[in-house]
Amino acid sequence: MQDLKRIQQKIYPPMVEGDHTxxxxxxxxxxxxxxxxxxFHWFIGFGIAFMVAQCLLMTVGYLLAKGMGIFGNxxxxxxxxxxxxxxxxxxxxxAGTLISAILLLLNQKWRxxxxxxxxxxxxxxxxxxxxxxxLHTGRPWLAAYWLFPYPNTMGVWPQFRSPLVWDVFAVSxxxxxxxxxxxxxxxxxxxxxxxxxxxxYFKAVYGLxxxxxxxxxxxxxxxEIAYLLLAGISTPLVLSVHSIVSFDFSVSQVPGWHATxxxxxxxxxxxxxxxxxxxxxxxxxxxxxxMKDFITDTHLVYMGKVMLATGLIVVYGYAMEAFFGWxxxxxxxxxxxxxxxxxxxxxxxxxxLIFCNGISIQFLWFKRFRESPFWLFIISIIVSVGMWLERFxxxxxxxxxxxxxxxxxxxxxxxxxxxxxxxxxxxxxSLIYLFVRFLPIISIxxxxxxxxxxxxxxxxxxxxxxxxxxxxxxxxxxxxxK
Amino acid sequence: xxxxxxxxxxxxxxxxxxxxAANSVREAGYTKTDAFSPFxxxxxxxxxxxxxxxxxxxxxxxxxAGLCLGLGLQIFVHxxxxxxxxxxxxxxxxxxxxxxxYELTILLAGFTAVFGMLFLNGLPRPYHPVFNVPRFALAxxxxxxxxxxxxxxxxxxxxxSFMESLKPQEVFDVEE
Numbered sequence: 001m002q003d004l005k006r007i008q009q010k011i012y013p014p015m016v017e018g019d020h021t022x023x024x025x026x027x028x029x030x031x032x033x034x035x036x037x038x039x040f041h042w043f044i045g046f047g048i049a050f051m052v053a054q055c056l057l058m059t060v061g062y063l064l065a066k067g068m069g070i071f072g073n074x075x076x077x078x079x080x081x082x083x084x085x086x087x088x089x090x091x092x093x094x095a096g097t098l099i100s101a102i103l104l105l106l107n108q109k110w111r112x113x114x115x116x117x118x119x120x121x122x123x124x125x126x127x128x129x130x131x132x133x134x135l136h137t138g139r140p141w142l143a144a145y146w147l148f149p150y151p152n153t154m155g156v157w158p159q160f161r162s163p164l165v166w167d168v169f170a171v172s173x174x175x176x177x178x179x180x181x182x183x184x185x186x187x188x189x190x191x192x193x194x195x196x197x198x199x200x201y202f203k204a205v206y207g208l209x210x211x212x213x214x215x216x217x218x219x220x221x222x223x224e225i226a227y228l229l230l231a232g233i234s235t236p237l238v239l240s241v242h243s244i245v246s247f248d249f250s251v252s253q254v255p256g257w258h259a260t261x262x263x264x265x266x267x268x269x270x271x272x273x274x275x276x277x278x279x280x281x282x283x284x285x286x287x288x289x290x291m292k293d294f295i296t297d298t299h300l301v302y303m304g305k306v307m308l309a310t311g312l313i314v315v316y317g318y319a320m321e322a323f324f325g326w327x328x329x330x331x332x333x334x335x336x337x338x339x340x341x342x343x344x345x346x347x348x349x350x351x352x353l354i355f356c357n358g359i360s361i362q363f364l365w366f367k368r369f370r371e372s373p374f375w376l377f378i379i380s381i382i383v384s385v386g387m388w389l390e391r392f393x394x395x396x397x398x399x400x401x402x403x404x405x406x407x408x409x410x411x412x413x414x415x416x417x418x419x420x421x422x423x424x425x426x427x428x429x430s431l432i433y434l435f436v437r438f439l440p441i442i443s444i445x446x447x448x449x450x451x452x453x454x455x456x457x458x459x460x461x462x463x464x465x466x467x468x469x470x471x472x473x474x475x476x477x478x479x480x481x482k
Numbered sequence: 483x484x485x486x487x488x489x490x491x492x493x494x495x496x497x498x499x500x501x502x503a504a505n506s507v508r509e510a511g512y513t514k515t516d517a518f519s520p521f522x523x524x525x526x527x528x529x530x531x532x533x534x535x536x537x538x539x540x541x542x543x544x545x546x547a548g549l550c551l552g553l554g555l556q557i558f559v560h561x562x563x564x565x566x567x568x569x570x571x572x573x574x575x576x577x578x579x580x581x582x583x584y585e586l587t588i589l590l591a592g593f594t595a596v597f598g599m600l601f602l603n604g605l606p607r608p609y610h611p612v613f614n615v616p617r618f619a620l621a622x623x624x625x626x627x628x629x630x631x632x633x634x635x636x637x638x639x640x641x642x643s644f645m646e647s648l649k650p651q652e653v654f655d656v657e658e
Contacts, residue, residue: 022520022624149555157559161568166581173585177592184596188622192520195619211606214613215621217517217526219603222535224522226599229541230592237588244581448521456501456525 013298015109016450020293025451029444030196032289033437041288042437049429056423059416060135068138070416077399077411082136084391085421087245088273089129089428090171091266091387093178094238095274096122100181101234104227110302112446113294117285117435118278119182124431125277126175128424133167163247170244177237181230184223187213188445242267249394255336256398259324265317272310272357273387275303276380281432283377285441294442297371304370307383311361314390318358332403340397345410350393356386486658488611489514489631490642491618492650497523500626503648504529507628510644514634518612518627537598544594545587552583615654629656 020028063070073080096118103111137143145152146159147168158165190210197203213219246266249257279300286295325337341350360382363369370376401408435441448454494500497519504517508531517526526532556579560566565573600606612618612629621627628650630641645653 026520026623149559155564157564159566160556160560160582161575161578163581166585169582169585173589176589180592180596184599188521192622195622207608211600212608212610213605213622214610214618215518215520216603217519217523217530218532219605220519220522221527221532222537222599222602225535225537226595229538229595233545233588233591233595237585240581240584240588247581445521454497454521456498456523 013296015112015296015298016447017293017296020451021453022448022451025294025447026192026196026444028293029291029440029442029447030193033440034193034197034199034202038437039288042433046430046433046437049426049433052426053423053430054426055419056131056427059420059423060131062416063135063420068136070414072411072413072417074409074411076402076407076409077396079395079399080411081413081417081421082132083248084388084395085424086129086132086136087266087391088388089125089132089424090174090245091242091270091273092277092384093122093125093129093174093274094242094267094270095278096120096125097174097178097181097234097238098271098274099278100185101231101238104231105235109450110299112450113291113442114278114282114299114303115446116182116185116439116443117281117432117441118274119178119185120432120435120439121274121277121281122178123175123182124428124435126171126178127431128428130171130175131424132420163244163251166244167248170241174237174241177230177234181234184227184230185443185446186439187211188215188223189440189443191215192444193440239267242270254398254402255330255332256321256325256340256394259321261317261320261324265314265320268310268313268317269387269390272307272314273384275307275310276383276387279303279307279376279380280384283373283380285436289436289441291442294447297373300373300376301370304364304376304379307380308361308364308370311357311364311383315358318354335401336398339401340393344397344401346393346397346400349389350397353386353389353393356382356389360386487632488614488656488658489629489633489637490645491612491615491654491656492628492645492648493617493620493652493654494626494628494650497525497626499649500628501525501529503628503650506648507630511636512630512634514631514637516629516631518618518621518629520622520624520626535602537595537602540598541591541594544598545591548587548590549583551590552586553579556582611656611658614657617652617654625651 016025071081073082096115099111099118100115104115134140134143137147144150145154145156147165149158149160158168160166187210190206191213194203194206194210197206243263243266246262250259250262252258282295283300286292322337322341325333328334338344341347360379363375363379368375369379396411400411492503494503500517500519501523504515504526507515508529513531515530517523517530519526553576557574560575560579561573567573612621612627617625618627628645628648630637630645642653
């Protein structure tokens, strides 16, 4: 029996550690928002993030007053920092949907305690992403007619054959569905907070937001169907969004963009970057809010493995890009690859990219690095930088030297390009801080289902042990003595 | 003032007790019943005889509506209202209409799933008689409740003793 327990631990590592009951789970997660004093480091962190977010406000204000000329965009590099940052942010969002939707469909129990803030991360990342293309239009209030199909006095419509219009539809659908998914997941937890809040204002606000949820069996029945269907439709959605983002590039004729590898390579890169951001957020969160019972070391290891797998797909993408360039036998493609890797002015960025995304993740093969939160955190930061560099390399090195040498030009960002990007980072972390303060950071009701006491008649457990016996006979020839 | 009785509410400690009790209640012939739990319990659907929801069908048609809307919009724009000759290419370029139609399919299916679920559940409903029982606040925390409404045709003065025979922690009167 002892051996059985040990093997069970190995095959099914517990997703909730410590002695928890339904009540203690609710208290531990709910009290962060309701009871505990807001920790001092929250004010420091939020203060810094909020101050940094002012960079965004100032840049946008100046941009609207002055126009697009304040950015470094030029000819031929018409798409520069705004699109780099857009793709970077939207990619980060993808891990949230992957965790909440795809892992739900695959019945991966470890998603349960990280899905809530991963989804919040998605929402905030998409909000930041949307800022860039919108303001990149220069005067967004005049851009509506070619972005959205509405009958206007000029009698013209958007060009639906353009990937840029596809992008508008993809990103706005993605933002809406992510918001719905996140909110639907929150309803039962908001009801828990409503019933636990002592403060009458909190009670009223959570009461309004939870829409009178009372945990009725009939409601749960439809709720679960709706949740599963949302997961089912979000799965192709998340894959389509980054594929369409990659069409922005690959449908064009520019050497370095016009490649069929782009959609899968972009999707893998998005998940790669997103998991890095989830790790960056959850490693400090679980320490600061003492959530190690729910976000266990096992969770971190799994995320590290996903990062390694998607990272290898991305590296394969780099190899294929170079191969396509050579195999195309087009002098422009061959030149682009040379220009990108060693012959051009931006070669250093390419090798930094290879270091960040290709070499740094190789450490994740080793248990020592994978199981250490410190190293995971460091690697995640390197990967986030690397994914930003990837977009820089794809966009800038492809555009700055294209077909006609007479139109070549160098690109460098202005201070406003940089302040806008840093501003969105501040905005993102401010939103994360507010979320952590006012909403349950871990899905309470889903963690309850992970507890052994949530099984009716202990059926689940019986099943697991029968599986174990099979595993056991594989491992040792003599049957276990019960 | 005399208050009307809405039903009887029994409290249980574990999901297994709730499912067993729900089975007995259904076997005794009660139909206007409901169970409340802090997390979804799949076994309770069978125990209370909850029918499969129509929601998936609605979501399917929501998705189809989105698809038709997307295709219709683009065909109208590029084929009927404002045909634009791009290098002599055809007007009805359906492959390039797929991405927006696909996104609209998902958007409308998602809206149907969420708002259909809330509508079928009768939410938002800030007030419900069960909230009058102070202990019911624990239904979103750790306790399990079973309700038999007075509107049930089988409801009579014996219902209370029947509920107590199910070995709950306590049986409460739910006032209207």
